Amino acid sequence: MAMLPNLVRYYRRSARDEIGGFLSRGWKKAESQHVTVVDDKSLADVITISERQWDQSHSRALLNYSRIFKNTFYALKRDGEVVGYCLCCIRPRISLRGLHKISAICSFVVREDWRGRGAGRMIMEHVIKEMRLNNVSLMYLYVMMENHKAINLYESCGFKKVDTIGDICQLGSDCYKMELKLSN
Numbered sequence: 001m002a003m004l005p006n007l008v009r010y011y012r013r014s015a016r017d018e019i020g021g022f023l024s025r026g027w028k029k030a031e032s033q034h035v036t037v038v039d040d041k042s043l044a045d046v047i048t049i050s051e052r053q054w055d056q057s058h059s060r061a062l063l064n065y066s067r068i069f070k071n072t073f074y075a076l077k078r079d080g081e082v083v084g085y086c087l088c089c090i091r092p093r094i095s096l097r098g099l100h101k102i103s104a105i106c107s108f109v110v111r112e113d114w115r116g117r118g119a120g121r122m123i124m125e126h127v128i129k130e131m132r133l134n135n136v137s138l139m140y141l142y143v144m145m146e147n148h149k150a151i152n153l154y155e156s157c158g159f160k161k162v163d164t165i166g167d168i169c170q171l172g173s174d175c176y177k178m179e180l181k182l183s184n
């Protein structure tokens with residue numbers, strides 16, 4: 001019986017992801033010289049960058065999401081190499097005005113040797129532009145409270161801290177929930 005809540009949570013998440021994947025069909029692409037979607041060729045580079053930053057369970061989640069969110073998994077390429085990526089998971093939200101799309105930044109990393117050179121900003125600005133183009137009403141993310149670099153970047157792109165939550169980014173640590181409203 002103790003497994004039941006976990007099972008319910010698992011199926012709710014899977015259903016949410018599948019609906020999100022469905023909502024991102026027919027996705028409109030914004031033009032960019034350097035930011036593209038992650039394809040089969042670049043996925044291996046993305047996984048390498050991810051594994052230098054997070055643990056292997058994160059890579060497994062990336063592989064799973066790469067199947068569902070093909071249109072909103074972004075790679076920044078320089079000189080033919082992937083130097084950063086951002087995975088956005090599209091989620092359904094129901095309000096009085098009906099069903100609309102919101103977007104969770106599920107994973108965002110720039111390769112160490114490219115940090116501090118504008119790569120993160122280039123990816124994030126492109127992602128926000130494309131979310132607007134596709135009528136996503138809100139973007140959100142969770143970030144560790146001590147991750148000042150990322151928080152500075154998000155705030156400079158218009159994200160606001162809306163909550164403090166424990167055990168989401170890492171067990172035993174607090175993080176901020178941040179949001180960027182794109183439409184009313």
Ligand SMILES: CC(C)(COP(=O)(O)OP(=O)(O)OC[C@H]1O[C@@H](n2cnc3c(N)ncnc32)[C@H](O)[C@@H]1OP(=O)(O)O)[C@@H](O)C(=O)NCCC(=O)NCCS
Nearest residue numbers: 108109110115116117118119120121142143149150152153
């Ligand atoms: C967060 C991260 C993606 C930023 O990428 P980046 O390429 O280094 O960022 P940029 O060079 O484009 O800098 C963008 C902004 O970030 C902030 N920033 C970057 N380096 C910083 C530093 N050393 N100190 C403080 N703020 C910094 C600044 O606001 C900067 O704005 P500016 O361009 O006006 O200076 C990158 O540091 C990273 O991959 N970190 C590890 C993974 C991670 O924390 N991901 C986010 C999880 S929520």
